[in-house]
Amino acid sequence: DVVARYKMARGFNVLHPMGWDAFGMPAENAAMERGIHPSEWTYSYVAVMKAQLEPMGLSLDWSREFATCDPDYMAQQQALFLDFMEQDLVYRRSAMVNWDPVDMTVLANEQVIDGKGWRSGAQVERRELAQWFFRITDFAEDLLDSIDGLESWPDKVRLMQRNWIGKSRGIEIPFALEDAPEGFDAILCYSTRPDTLNGASFIAIAPDHPLSKALEGGSADLAAFNAECRKMDTTEEAFEKAEKKGFDTGLRVRHPIHPDRALPVWVGNFVLMDYGSGAVFGCPAHDQRDLDFARKYELPAPNAFFLPGDETPVGDEALVPPKTDTVIYSDHFAGIGEATSQDGIDRTIDWMEAKGLGQGQVKYRLRDWGASRQRYWGCPIPVVHCEACGIVPEKKENLPIALPMDVDFSKPGNPLDRHPTWRDCVCPACGGPAKRETDTMDTFVDSSWYFARFTAPKAETPTDPEAAAYWMNVDQYIGGVEHAILHLLYSRFFARAMAKCGHLTKANHEPFQALFTQGMVCHETYRDAAGRWLTPEEVERSSDGATALADGAAVEIGPSIKMSKSKKNVVAPEDIVARYGADTARWFVMSDSPPERDVEWTAAGAEAAHRFLQRVWRLMAEAELAPAGGSAPTDISQTAMDLRRATHRAIRDVTADIEGFAFNKAIARLYELAGALGKTGTEAGLGFARREALETLARLASPFVPHFAEELWSALQGEGLLTGAPWPQADATLLQEATIVLPVQVNGKRRAEIKVAADADAASVEAAALADEGVRKHLGEAGPRKVIVVPGRIVNVVV
């Protein structure tokens, strides 16, 4: 908001959508307080905001922009989904999902909100279900390459996206099986380190690998082992500690380069079926995980390469030097001797491909986006299931497929599934009876394209190309780091997918020009002796501790963490606004910490912000001011001149600070300006300078405290609304000083300050420095050996 208001003052057209998080929380709280049924929340967002805004004489036109709660947005999102189906950007397949029996209904349940069991893993089951997926992996390469162009994004986020996409170049190598069951003549292993193939000593396949499954029939032990492994992957902690376990199938494969070597085939609990081919060759000498496994099951660990000048065989630590380091390959089949690992990898892949021993492959960690949710809360997927025609897209004229209002939340699972009539519909293809899809879309879908929709929120199609071309792309996107990967990657995918459907253009492939990740508002946490969380209002906080207001008992103060309902460390925005006013809250949140960092909400800090705004108001009310619209008097006092200089310095510095997102520093400059103004006391003849300072203060503070600044402006009889006034310009002549103060160091320690003309040459500065009493005291008898003069900065005398 600060950036948007600043940009408007600089004369830009600003389309400034509000995120729903900020409004969502109060709306959600209000809905709960009023006992609104969760099924109505989607609609109650709008209702609550209407109730809040209409008394202020504001219309709620922009309510249409709220994603799931807006039938129009829902219709267009469903239309978009249908277009994606047509372009083969979405598909349905069977997949294992975490099936969460806890639906939105539980949010209304006190216990769950208390943080005892909300989403605790225990309630989540793994089920195999038919799911809808977006083909985001089709864009993996482009999504990765384009990250280089996102120059105004934080490096951190760019790196996280790169890692998430996780590109790797490797090769698929078939290992010929001996005495294998029907249909299996080779195991295909994926490797990014084929240069270490000489060090291969075993093959490990995933428990879910087809071969492993096929062998289960003949071995009860293997079946039991596999069943054990499948159970494991549910809880994360178990995953972390899980030991590398294996099961020897008794099968053997031939080493592709050295057919005389037979390698044992193991099933390993650490091999993932959904990465690569679900099978790896184990190279213990150059992979720690393989080495642990080999030591446990007494498998050999031959080196494929050594460090130069050190041929010690591998011990308990795998030899994995950086890929840019030079190593000495030992007896490498492609004749590679001394080379970097990276070079060795590339040459090995080329050599093996040429010999027909494997197929070079580029793989990504990125998976297709599973967008199905078995929840009520969300935009229904607009397809129907027809016995005769199968899966049929709904007709666009029937959109939106809205959610029913009468739903039963008393049982776990998706309430749409058991709705008595909602599923019944007519097949758009054959006209026969059909059933609606009950999966709803991941809410990330809603946020993946709202910025495009907002450019024309009433268009009959998902976007109005003309409006999109005018407004897009987003110049400055601001959000929390928690969106660094999912939301921002999905949106980048959506922009490409929408371009493919003609809703955007190629110029919109990167929808967010610049990204800023802001911190969160945090607060201390409080717990009583019984371990119950207490809200800040229930606690009396003093400098040396805290007690409960209810009974005066001591309260344990916990760390300051992100405000959350479950920890009760929440100060509701309405309460802040009621107590201090919205501008005080805005001012405080901006003033204390740099915006990319978390800010600690403290009552004392808010009070201080409040006091400052009051002080500015008093300064205005009590000051003797020149009439509005006057021009600067030519002959003014030193005090007036100093104030004018301070004013124009503030313009320069605050402007630079806002441009650089250093809002806390901008606010510090405004404190300084107010301080300079206050210092002038009741001295007469400062009317113009005071008016200038106050008008400037109002203008510079307006992005932070828009209402307060507007009041100040009006009290100063400023012309029109402050919102329409241009951003002030610093007067260059007032930024220049005739004389400056320079620090003088002797041997690097500051010993004195000298006053010199701003444009004094080095020789005269040196002379002035050496003449200074404080400096001479430290010179000693030998006198200076060397004098360093950094113009405008510092003088250093070396003795």
Add this chain to the structure above:
RNA sequence: GCGGGCGUGGUGGAACUGGUAGACACGCGAGAUUUAGGUUCUCGUGCCGCAAGGCGUGGGGGUUCGAGUCCCUCCGCCCGCACCA
């Protein structure tokens, strides 16, 4: 484990590309106003020291006339990813 970041007063934090460390605010102390408390105003406040002075940006070392900033090393904290072959 891999990748990234950070470490400055009692606290939140300033310090532009190596150039006066601690802006601004909170807190604390003293004083003024007030019947009192609060508000408001003034002054002080990195640490040690009566002072002169000395010491100070997680520890140690280095480069430099000069280091919070650059390099090496150790320690601590935070974030992201994680049996990724």
